[in-house]
Amino acid sequence: MGEFDLIRRHFQHALQPAGVALGNGDDAALLAPAPGCHLAVSTDMLVEGRHFLPTVDPRALGHKALAVNLSDLAAMGARPLAWTLALALPRADDAWLAALAAGLLALADAHGCALVGGDTTAGPLNLCLTVMGEVPAGQALRRDAARPGDDVYVSGQLGDARLALEVFRGRCEVPAATFARARRRMEWPQPRVALGLALRGVARACADVSDGLLGDLGHILRASGVGARIDAETLMQSAAVSDDVRALPKPLALTCVLAGGDDYELVFSAPAAAREAVQAAAQAAGVAVTRIGAIEEPAAGAAGTARLVDAQGRPYRVPDGAHLAGFDHFA
Amino acid sequence: MGEFDLIRRHFQHALQPAGVALGNGDDAALLAPAPGCHLAVSTDMLVEGRHFLPTVDPRALGHKALAVNLSDLAAMGARPLAWTLALALPRADDAWLAALAAGLLALADAHGCALVGGDTTAGPLNLCLTVMGEVPAGQALRRDAARPGDDVYVSGQLGDARLALEVFRGRCEVPAATFARARRRMEWPQPRVALGLALRGVARACADVSDGLLGDLGHILRASGVGARIDAETLMQSAAVSDDVRALPKPLALTCVLAGGDDYELVFSAPAAAREAVQAAAQAAGVAVTRIGAIEEPAAGAAGTARLVDAQGRPYRVPDGAHLAGFDHFA
Structure with a gap:
C-alpha cells in the first residue's frame, strides 16, 4: 500500500x-x-x-x-x-x-x-x-491578562490522570474501579472547548492544565506579572478533587492535584464582579468550575509564583513527599 | 537545562x-x-x-x-x-x-x-x-486549475539534488566540484516564494517539485482532470537541466530530471497568451523558467498522466535503466 x-x-x-x-x-x-x-x-x-x-x-x-x-x-x-x-x-x-x-x-x-x-x-x-x-479579535483568553483581585478558578477535577500514572508506575495501589476511572480520565481527556467559548468576555487570563496546576498557573502569573494565593486546604476538599484522589495518602494527593499533568482542565482568572457570569458560563458549557484562590500583587521579586495557604490564610505546610514542581521533559 | x-x-x-x-x-x-x-x-x-x-x-x-x-x-x-x-x-x-x-x-x-x-x-x-x-481570496495557485492548451513550465533546474543522492548512494561518480554543487542544491534548496507571488494572476495550476517532476505534475493533472505532453528531448537540452546532470549516463540523467525529488522548483501551467507575463514574472523573481510541454485533453481513461514526446512529437523511447516512478515512502 x-x-x-x-x-x-x-x-x-x-x-x-x-x-x-x-x-x-x-x-x-x-x-x-x-x-x-x-x-x-x-x-x-x-x-x-x-x-x-x-x-x-x-x-x-x-x-x-x-x-x-x-x-x-x-x-x-x-x-x-x-x-x-x-x-x-x-x-x-x-x-x-x-x-x-x-x-x-x-x-x-x-x-x-x-x-x-x-x-x-x-x-x-x-x-x-x-x-x-x-x-x-481582542476576545482571546490570553495568559497575560490576569490582574490583582481576580478570582482564580479551575474547571472539572484535577489529579485523576496523575493517579492513573502513579498506579502504572507501581507507586500506589487503588481499587480496580478507581483505576479504571482514573485511566479513562488520562486516556480520554475532554477538551473544554465549550467552556473556553462561554468564558469569552467573562474570564481574563486562561491556560489549560497540561503540565500541572502550579506550573500552568505559573505561566499566567509570569505573563501577567502578578502573584496568586491558592487556598490549598479548600481546594483539596472541593468538588475540583475527586473522592478517589482525596483518598490517596496526603502527599500523593497534593502531588496529583497541584502538579499532576494531563488533566486538560482550564485554569483561569476572572474579576470578582463576574462570579455569577462565570457560573453561568460553566453551566452553559456543562462543566463545573471551582474558585480556588485569587490573583495578587506580586511579592517583591516573586512575580510568577503562587503561594499556598490554609483555611485560615496562613502559609500552607506542604507535607514531606509531595512533589510540586512543574513537569519538564529535559530537567 | x-x-x-x-x-x-x-x-x-x-x-x-x-x-x-x-x-x-x-x-x-x-x-x-x-x-x-x-x-x-x-x-x-x-x-x-x-x-x-x-x-x-x-x-x-x-x-x-x-x-x-x-x-x-x-x-x-x-x-x-x-x-x-x-x-x-x-x-x-x-x-x-x-x-x-x-x-x-x-x-x-x-x-x-x-x-x-x-x-x-x-x-x-x-x-x-x-x-x-x-x-x-481567489488568487491561490491551486493544483486543480490546469486547462487543455496551457503551457507547462518548470522553474530553475531539475535533477541536481538527485545527482547528489546517487553519489551518496555510491551509484555514480562525478568530479568533486560537481558533487559539491549538487550537494549544495540538495542541502540548501531555495524556496521559490518570490516566483509564486509573481505568478499570481499569471499562472493557472502550480505545485512544487518535491517528489519528482512527473509525480508532482501528476498531482496537477489528476486534480485538474487533464493530461499533458512533456517534450523530453527539448527539456533535457534546455536551461532547466544543468550541464552536470546532462553529462550523466542518459538513463540516470532522465531519472534525475523527471523523477528526482528534492528540487523544490515550481511546476506550473499558464495560458499560451501569458507567455510574456510568465517571463516577466520569472525576471521579477530572479529565477529562470523553462517551457517544457503543454496541458492536453486527457486520453481516454488516462487523466492524470503525462506522455513524453521527442523533438518530432513522437512517443519518447525511455532508455532501459531510467526509473521514472514517483517517490513513495511505503511502496
Missing part, C-alpha cells in the same frame, strides 16, 4: 466548514477565518515511549493526540476550525491506523474541526498535530 | 509581522491575516535516517526543514506569515541546537516568517514544521 493510498483510505472525511476554502490535497490548505476573527494556532508532538506506551489503544491515542491540541484552543477561547496531522510510522499497519484515525476523526467531527493537511513518513512512531481555531 | 530554557535560548527572535497578533508563549499564537486574504497552511515532518543522515550539518538541516515548507507556500502563491516548530530530540545538545536554530531562523527572517509556537520533547530526532501564509 502506498503512502497516498494509506492516507486516503484512513483519513478521508468530508467535513469542510465554512472557514475552510480548500481542504487536503493541494500544496497547502486554504483557511478563510470569519471577518474580524484572529486565527489561533497551536502545535503538539507525541512520541512513543514518552507520551504513550507501545501498547496503547490506538483509538485512545488518536483521541488524546487531538484532545490535547483542542485543549490549547479552548484555553484561548477559540472555536476549532481545522487541523493538520503529521505521522511517522514504523510500518503501515492497517488495523492500527484505522483505529488511530477513528479516534482522531471522531473527536474532530464532534468539534467541527476539519483535517486539512498533513504528512506521512516512515520512522519511529510520532504524531505531530497543529490545530487552528477562530476567535474574534 | 530545562525544556523551556532550551527553547527560549535558541529560538528567541523578535520578528512579529503585522499579520501576527500574538506570538509564541501562550496556549496558542494568534494570527491576523490581512482582510480579504485566505491563510495557506502546510505541514512537513522530517525524520533522521529517512530525510537526513545523523551526520547532517544541523544548520543545513534547519534551512532545509523550513525551505521545503516555504516551498509549499510558494506553490500556492502565498506570502509566508508564520510557522510552528515541533522538535523531538534524543538529548539537549547545545551546540547542535544553536546551529539548527540558526539555519531555521536565517531563512525565516529572509522571508519575514515569524516563529509563533511549537513543542519540544525527548524522542528519536524528528522535526515537524507547519507554515502559514497569506494569499488574496
Whole structure:
C-alpha cells in the first residue's frame, strides 16, 4: 500500500466548514477565518515511549493526540476550525491506523474541526498535530491578562490522570474501579472547548492544565506579572478533587492535584464582579468550575509564583513527599 | 537545562509581522491575516535516517526543514506569515541546537516568517514544521486549475539534488566540484516564494517539485482532470537541466530530471497568451523558467498522466535503466 493510498483510505472525511476554502490535497490548505476573527494556532508532538506506551489503544491515542491540541484552543477561547496531522510510522499497519484515525476523526467531527493537511513518513512512531481555531479579535483568553483581585478558578477535577500514572508506575495501589476511572480520565481527556467559548468576555487570563496546576498557573502569573494565593486546604476538599484522589495518602494527593499533568482542565482568572457570569458560563458549557484562590500583587521579586495557604490564610505546610514542581521533559 | 530554557535560548527572535497578533508563549499564537486574504497552511515532518543522515550539518538541516515548507507556500502563491516548530530530540545538545536554530531562523527572517509556537520533547530526532501564509481570496495557485492548451513550465533546474543522492548512494561518480554543487542544491534548496507571488494572476495550476517532476505534475493533472505532453528531448537540452546532470549516463540523467525529488522548483501551467507575463514574472523573481510541454485533453481513461514526446512529437523511447516512478515512502 502506498503512502497516498494509506492516507486516503484512513483519513478521508468530508467535513469542510465554512472557514475552510480548500481542504487536503493541494500544496497547502486554504483557511478563510470569519471577518474580524484572529486565527489561533497551536502545535503538539507525541512520541512513543514518552507520551504513550507501545501498547496503547490506538483509538485512545488518536483521541488524546487531538484532545490535547483542542485543549490549547479552548484555553484561548477559540472555536476549532481545522487541523493538520503529521505521522511517522514504523510500518503501515492497517488495523492500527484505522483505529488511530477513528479516534482522531471522531473527536474532530464532534468539534467541527476539519483535517486539512498533513504528512506521512516512515520512522519511529510520532504524531505531530497543529490545530487552528477562530476567535474574534481582542476576545482571546490570553495568559497575560490576569490582574490583582481576580478570582482564580479551575474547571472539572484535577489529579485523576496523575493517579492513573502513579498506579502504572507501581507507586500506589487503588481499587480496580478507581483505576479504571482514573485511566479513562488520562486516556480520554475532554477538551473544554465549550467552556473556553462561554468564558469569552467573562474570564481574563486562561491556560489549560497540561503540565500541572502550579506550573500552568505559573505561566499566567509570569505573563501577567502578578502573584496568586491558592487556598490549598479548600481546594483539596472541593468538588475540583475527586473522592478517589482525596483518598490517596496526603502527599500523593497534593502531588496529583497541584502538579499532576494531563488533566486538560482550564485554569483561569476572572474579576470578582463576574462570579455569577462565570457560573453561568460553566453551566452553559456543562462543566463545573471551582474558585480556588485569587490573583495578587506580586511579592517583591516573586512575580510568577503562587503561594499556598490554609483555611485560615496562613502559609500552607506542604507535607514531606509531595512533589510540586512543574513537569519538564529535559530537567 | 530545562525544556523551556532550551527553547527560549535558541529560538528567541523578535520578528512579529503585522499579520501576527500574538506570538509564541501562550496556549496558542494568534494570527491576523490581512482582510480579504485566505491563510495557506502546510505541514512537513522530517525524520533522521529517512530525510537526513545523523551526520547532517544541523544548520543545513534547519534551512532545509523550513525551505521545503516555504516551498509549499510558494506553490500556492502565498506570502509566508508564520510557522510552528515541533522538535523531538534524543538529548539537549547545545551546540547542535544553536546551529539548527540558526539555519531555521536565517531563512525565516529572509522571508519575514515569524516563529509563533511549537513543542519540544525527548524522542528519536524528528522535526515537524507547519507554515502559514497569506494569499488574496481567489488568487491561490491551486493544483486543480490546469486547462487543455496551457503551457507547462518548470522553474530553475531539475535533477541536481538527485545527482547528489546517487553519489551518496555510491551509484555514480562525478568530479568533486560537481558533487559539491549538487550537494549544495540538495542541502540548501531555495524556496521559490518570490516566483509564486509573481505568478499570481499569471499562472493557472502550480505545485512544487518535491517528489519528482512527473509525480508532482501528476498531482496537477489528476486534480485538474487533464493530461499533458512533456517534450523530453527539448527539456533535457534546455536551461532547466544543468550541464552536470546532462553529462550523466542518459538513463540516470532522465531519472534525475523527471523523477528526482528534492528540487523544490515550481511546476506550473499558464495560458499560451501569458507567455510574456510568465517571463516577466520569472525576471521579477530572479529565477529562470523553462517551457517544457503543454496541458492536453486527457486520453481516454488516462487523466492524470503525462506522455513524453521527442523533438518530432513522437512517443519518447525511455532508455532501459531510467526509473521514472514517483517517490513513495511505503511502496
